[in-house]
Amino acid sequence: MRRFVFVARGVAWRSVHNTLVSPAILLPSMIFPLFFLAAFAGGLSRISDIPNFDYKPGYTAFQFAFVFLQSAAFGGVFTGFGIARDFDSGFARRLLLTAPQRSGIIAGYAVGALVRWFLTGTVITIAALLAGMNVFGNGIDLVGLLGLGILANLVAALWAAGVAMFLRTEQAGALIQMPVFVGLFLAPVYVPLRLLTGWIHSVALFNPATAMLEAARGLLAGSPVKVVLAFGLLAAGVAVMAVWARRGLASAERAG
Numbered sequence: 001m002r003r004f005v006f007v008a009r010g011v012a013w014r015s016v017h018n019t020l021v022s023p024a025i026l027l028p029s030m031i032f033p034l035f036f037l038a039a040f041a042g043g044l045s046r047i048s049d050i051p052n053f054d055y056k057p058g059y060t061a062f063q064f065a066f067v068f069l070q071s072a073a074f075g076g077v078f079t080g081f082g083i084a085r086d087f088d089s090g091f092a093r094r095l096l097l098t099a100p101q102r103s104g105i106i107a108g109y110a111v112g113a114l115v116r117w118f119l120t121g122t123v124i125t126i127a128a129l130l131a132g133m134n135v136f137g138n139g140i141d142l143v144g145l146l147g148l149g150i151l152a153n154l155v156a157a158l159w160a161a162g163v164a165m166f167l168r169t170e171q172a173g174a175l176i177q178m179p180v181f182v183g184l185f186l187a188p189v190y191v192p193l194r195l196l197t198g199w200i201h202s203v204a205l206f207n208p209a210t211a212m213l214e215a216a217r218g219l220l221a222g223s224p225v226k227v228v229l230a231f232g233l234l235a236a237g238v239a240v241m242a243v244w245a246r247r248g249l250a251s252a253e254r255a256g
Contacts, residue, residue: 075113
């Protein structure tokens with residue numbers, strides 16, 4: 001156990017340190033969510049005037065829930081990019097040779113992703129509050145919202161770690177990113193699920209990201225819905241992706 005913690009702590013510290021000292025890593029994780037918040041919550045705010053759009057906190061809060069969870073997921077995705085860079089530079093291979101407990105490598109990268117997202121999530125939340133976002137949820141609701149973000153971050157980080165360790169090259173970036181991006185944007189991003197029509201409604205109805213989004217929006221509004229379902233799906237996702245990441249690590253170990 002001590003070896004596991006030692007490796008995890010070292011990898012997490014290096015991951016966070018590299019993010020803080022490298023604008024090329026830190027700035028995109030900040031700018032993209034802020035851009036989406038400004039574009040969606042500001043530029044599309046008239047959508048809230050359409051009939052049957054009755055989300056009480058308003059459109060800024062409606063979109064903040066999406067951007068908050070999107071930033072959590074992409075915080076995990078960026079971890080995959082960092083792992084791929086470590087393989088290209090040779091650092092990851094040296095780490096595999098010297099780490100006394102290799103499972104700690106995955107844990108360290110995941111903790112690093114979570115710490116970086118806490119920074120990004122804090123900035124996004126402050127920006128949304130300054131923009132006049134209404135929050136009707138109580139303290140317990142907001143803790144639940146944070147919990148959804150943490151689990152979304154872990155699912156994405158473990159997915160990205162698995163892909164990066166299987167392929168071990170920065171060219172894996174598209175494969176790391178696209179499934180997460182597509183999964184999020186096939187959920188009810190701009191309007192509630194009941195206002196979607198056509199094929200996108202059918203897809204969103206069975207998309208696990210929909211339950212996550214609806215739960216987050218309900219918590220912000222102080223009217224929780226689908227919270228147990230969302231947490232259950234995300235917890236299952238963490239379990240599945242943990243196995244995926246461990247298989248990726250085993251593949252990297254065999255490759256030497």
